Amino acid sequence: MKITDMTAVQLSAAIKVGKAxxxxxxxxxxSQIEREDKKYNCYVTVDREGALxxxxxxxxxxxxGTLTGPLAGVPVALxxxxxxxxxxxxxxxxxxxxxxxxxxxxxxxxxxxxxxxILGKTNMDEFAMGSTTETSAxxxxxxPRNPEHVPGGSxxxxxxxxxxxxxxxxxxxxxxxxIRQPAxxxxxxxxxxxxxxxxxxxxxAYGSSLDQIGPLTKDVSDCATVLEVLASHDEKDSTSVARxxxxxxxxxxxxxxxxxxxxxxDYLGEGLDGEVKTAVLQAAEALExxxxxxxxxxxxxxxxxxxxxxxxxxxxxxxxxxxxxxxxYGYRAKEYEGLHNMYKxxxxxxxxxxxxxxxxxxxxxxxxxxxxxxxxxxxxxxALIKKAFDEAFAKYDIxxxxxxxxxxPKLGESLTDPIQMYLGDxxxxxxxxxGLPGISVPCGQDGKGLPIGLQMIGxxxxxxxxxxxxxxxxxxxxxx
Amino acid sequence: MANIISDETIExxxxxxxxxLSDGEREQAKSDMGRMLDYIDKLGELDxxxxxxxxxxxxxxxxxxxxxxxxxxxxxxLLSNAPQEKNGMFMAPKTFE
Numbered sequence: 001m002k003i004t005d006m007t008a009v010q011l012s013a014a015i016k017v018g019k020a021x022x023x024x025x026x027x028x029x030x031s032q033i034e035r036e037d038k039k040y041n042c043y044v045t046v047d048r049e050g051a052l053x054x055x056x057x058x059x060x061x062x063x064x065g066t067l068t069g070p071l072a073g074v075p076v077a078l079x080x081x082x083x084x085x086x087x088x089x090x091x092x093x094x095x096x097x098x099x100x101x102x103x104x105x106x107x108x109x110x111x112x113x114x115x116x117x118i119l120g121k122t123n124m125d126e127f128a129m130g131s132t133t134e135t136s137a138x139x140x141x142x143x144p145r146n147p148e149h150v151p152g153g154s155x156x157x158x159x160x161x162x163x164x165x166x167x168x169x170x171x172x173x174x175x176x177x178x179i180r181q182p183a184x185x186x187x188x189x190x191x192x193x194x195x196x197x198x199x200x201x202x203x204x205a206y207g208s209s210l211d212q213i214g215p216l217t218k219d220v221s222d223c224a225t226v227l228e229v230l231a232s233h234d235e236k237d238s239t240s241v242a243r244x245x246x247x248x249x250x251x252x253x254x255x256x257x258x259x260x261x262x263x264x265x266d267y268l269g270e271g272l273d274g275e276v277k278t279a280v281l282q283a284a285e286a287l288e289x290x291x292x293x294x295x296x297x298x299x300x301x302x303x304x305x306x307x308x309x310x311x312x313x314x315x316x317x318x319x320x321x322x323x324x325x326x327x328x329y330g331y332r333a334k335e336y337e338g339l340h341n342m343y344k345x346x347x348x349x350x351x352x353x354x355x356x357x358x359x360x361x362x363x364x365x366x367x368x369x370x371x372x373x374x375x376x377x378x379x380x381x382x383a384l385i386k387k388a389f390d391e392a393f394a395k396y397d398i399x400x401x402x403x404x405x406x407x408x409p410k411l412g413e414s415l416t417d418p419i420q421m422y423l424g425d426x427x428x429x430x431x432x433x434x435g436l437p438g439i440s441v442p443c444g445q446d447g448k449g450l451p452i453g454l455q456m457i458g459x460x461x462x463x464x465x466x467x468x469x470x471x472x473x474x475x476x477x478x479x480x
Numbered sequence: 481m482a483n484i485i486s487d488e489t490i491e492x493x494x495x496x497x498x499x500x501l502s503d504g505e506r507e508q509a510k511s512d513m514g515r516m517l518d519y520i521d522k523l524g525e526l527d528x529x530x531x532x533x534x535x536x537x538x539x540x541x542x543x544x545x546x547x548x549x550x551x552x553x554x555x556x557x558l559l560s561n562a563p564q565e566k567n568g569m570f571m572a573p574k575t576f577e
Contacts, residue, residue, distance in 0.1 A: 102557040195537055209536060238543040239536070307520040318497060325498075327572050332563035339575045344500040356499055360509060361516055363496040364489075377523050379533030384526065386534060418512065419519055435537030460537070 003028035004165035008074045008222045011168055015062060015073040022062065022073030025168075026055035026117050029075045033119070033166045040142045040151075042161040044080045045088045046120040051075065054117045061115065070225050070249075072115030077167035079158050080121035081128055082108055082213070083202040087118075091204050092136035093126045095324050095331045095350030105202025106234045107171065107213045114229045119167055122157030126352045127321065128178055128206045130154050131424055132414045135354045140411060145187055145451055149408040152182030158216045159186040169217040169226055173203055175210045176309055177403070177428025180440035183216055184403035184453020187442045189223045189470070190216045194460045195435035196241035198227075199234035205320040207313040208239075210432040220441065220471045224248040227463070243461065251464035256472045257291035259465070260396045264299035267401035267427055279444040279452040280402045286476045287400075287469060297395070301388050304381050305430035306422055310358075311365050311378035312433070317355075318362025324350065357418065386434045393459040398469055401427055403440045403453035431457055439466045441473060483517040485510040 003011060003025050014020045030048055037043055055075075061067040078084065081091045083101035090096045104112070112118070125135040133141040133156025141156045143149040144164035151160040155172025159182035162170050172179040174192035183190025191214045198213040205211060215226035231246040263284060268277055288294045326332035326346030333345035351359070365374035392399060404424055414421045431438040436457055443454035454473070458466045490510050494501055501509060555568060564571035 099561055102554050102561075103551075235543065235545055239538075239540055241538065301526075304523060304526060307522050310516065311520055311523075322498070326563060327570050328558075329561035330563075336573065339573045340498075341500075342573050343498045344494075347498050348500045351499075356497075356505075357509070357512055359497045360490075360493050360499065361513060364493050364513065364517075365520075367492070367496060374517075374520060374523075376533050377528060378520075379535055380528035380531040381523050381526055383531050383534035384528070386537060419515060 004032045006168065007218045008168050009070055009225055011074050012070045012072055022055040022059040022117060023052065025073055026051045026075050026119070029119060029167060036164050036166055039147060040144055040160050040164050040166070041139050042122055042141055042157045042164060042166050043077070043120050044090055044092060044123050044138050044157070047087055047118065050087065051117055051119050058115045058117060067115040069114045069229070071111065071229055073117060074168050075117045075119050076111060077119050077122045077158055077161045077170040078108060079124055079155050079170070079172045081124060081173060081204040082171065083204065084108060084118065084121070087121065089121060089204070090138070091127050092124045092138055093351065093355070094137045095347070096329070097331060099329050101202070103202060106199035106232070106236060107230050108202065110229055110232055111171070122155070122161055122170060124157055125154035126355050127204070127317070128154040128173060128175055129317070129354050129358055131177070131181060131421055132409070133157060133182070134411065134415055135352055137352060142411065143186060143408050146408070146449065149410055149450060150185065150414065152185035152408060154178040155216065156182045159183050159188055159190065162186065162188045162216050162218060169215060169222055171213060171230070172216050173211055173213050174432065175207045175313060176432050177425045179214045179216060180403050180428050180438055180453070180455060181425070183440040185408035185451065187445070187451030188216055188218060189220055189439070189441055190214065191223050191227060191439045191466070192431065192437060193227060193231065193463055194241070194437045196239050197243065197246070198230045199232060199237040199240050201234055201236040207316040208320060209316060210313060220467060220474045221252055223439070224252055224467045245461065245464070248463055248467055251467040252471050253468055254472045254475050256287055256469050259292040259398065259469060261287060261292050261294045261398045261400050262297045262392060262396035263294065263400050264302070265296050266299050266302040271405050271423070271426070272402060273406045273446070275446040276402050276406060276452050280400070280454055283443040283454045283473060284400055287473055290472055290476065292469070297392065299388055299392055299399070301385050302426065302430065305385055305433060306426060308378040308381040308385065309425070309429045309433055310361070310422060311374055312382065314358045314362035315366050315375050316362070318359045318366065321355070321359055354418070382433045385430055389430070389434045389436060397458070397462070397465050399457040401455050403427060403455040407446045407448070407450035407452060427455060435460055437463045437466055439470050441470045482521065483514045485514045
């Protein structure tokens with residue numbers, strides 16, 4: 001088996017028994033990047049020398065017996081909104097075109113401790129605002145399954161890199177579906193854990209109450225393995241939750257007997273592509289055959305999730321992105337008159353269209369006179385949405401549905417109508433509002449050969465149920 | 481479109497957001513924001529009387545710790561990201577004459 005075709009678990013096992021070395025693994029993946037990335041543009045930055053140096057050091061530690069974990073020596077790609085000390089971190093924005101962080105994100109530190117070899121930084125929608133990776137200041141990423149189509153977003157570079165064999169696994173962030181949707185479009189596994197499970201320290205903030213870091217991998221075993229390493233309590237992130245149940249790999253068992261699965265009728269209605277619907281219902285049937293109890297139900301409030309989300313996310317973004325002022329780091333306009341004009345010009349020239357659109361909307365909904373009518377109203381609707389999920393999880397262990405209404409659209413078709421693009425997030429977005437864990441697993445392809453994703457949503461802290469169901473489903477698929 | 485964004489409103493938002501828009505961008509922003517607000521107005525259909533606004537899903541509290549410096553002196557590295565620096569400080573344009 002070629003190294004670039006291996007999963008992380010397979011590769012680390014091969015390295016452990018001496019069938020491969022961490023250096024050979026890094027070299028194999030780096031040459032894949034060299035060959036393929038001109039076509040797909042998965043990466044903003046490839047750190048060839050750094051990766052080879054890390055691989056050499058990790059290999060020595062593996063041989064010395066000090067690194068024994070299941071990610072030791074395995075090359076990983078990081079979304080470009082994760083701070084990496086000494087390595088360019090752009091958020092795919094012009095405003096951070098030259099930003100070199102002085103510290104490393106907590107989640108990345110956890111990976112490094114486990115012996116991960118960092119290949120570089122992947123392309124994304126600018127500041128994670130977008131669903132296609134086309135709002136990047138460094139050109140769009142293309143879907144390796146069909147390069148005329150988008151990879152999804154905002155973690156599109158990470159998902160595409162996994163699908164193209166340009167890394168063994170990747171890390172993304174999910175504010176409204178930004179891990180699950182690109183995973184679905186590219187035919188890989190992606191998971192957003194419960195809010196607070198992975199430290200956000202060093203993740204460049206978009207919507208702080210919604211952002212979570214998570215894995216994009218080739219299969220469910222890798223997903224559980226990577227999440228187990230990412231998760232940790234961190235006093236530098238005040239929303240970090242101390243959990244003692246993050247041994248996610250213990251849930252890799254083939255067992256869904258008696259598991260109660262609910263499919264919201266609201267997730268199968270108007271706007272859902274027929275082929276996607278068929279594939280998702282077939283997946284539910286496969287789980288039913290394995291002993292799960294599958295039912296349809298009405299979740300309610302689904303149509304209110306998108307307007308509530310865009311109000312809250314834009315409000316938080318407008319506040320979080322105030323720090324980009326042309327003084328401490330990043331882009332400063334060449335010509336300006338005085339301090340305030342410098343702020344305005346640097347920001348106007350440094351931010352792209354979608355980012356400016358959301359900053360303006362956010363500033364408006366927080367402004368005096370409109371705060372109650374928009375921002376506060378959205379927070380109240382968020383409370384109602386959370387309650388609807390609480391009621392659903394009183395009856396079901398897992399909510400099952402599609403990740404997105406369609407498969408990957410063609411490049412250039414999405415950005416002309418922002419609201420139309422936002423509607424594509426309808427099945428993923430409520431999960432972030434309610435802080436829930438969600439997983440995206442490939443469940444077939446449409447007539448054009450584009451991958452379809454199955455989404456499973458769990459109650460807070462119930463990742464293990466999702467992993468168990470996803471693992472069981474994956475095993476049924478492999479037997480076909 | 482139910483929400484008509486006036487020139488004054490978009491000017492005010494520009495001040496809050498610290499963004500300077502060209503004439504073309506301004507017209508686009510007015511129409512985009514109007515459409516977004518029309519869409520967000522959908523939330524008004526829901527009765528939220530007596531609903532507590534939820535900013536965090538979990539009941540998060542202030543997290544306190546001792547104020548102890550744990551990082552080293554990284555002034556040089558921090559300043560190396562600044563567009564302009566002088567004598568170990570960030571340099572900003574003149575704010576008064």
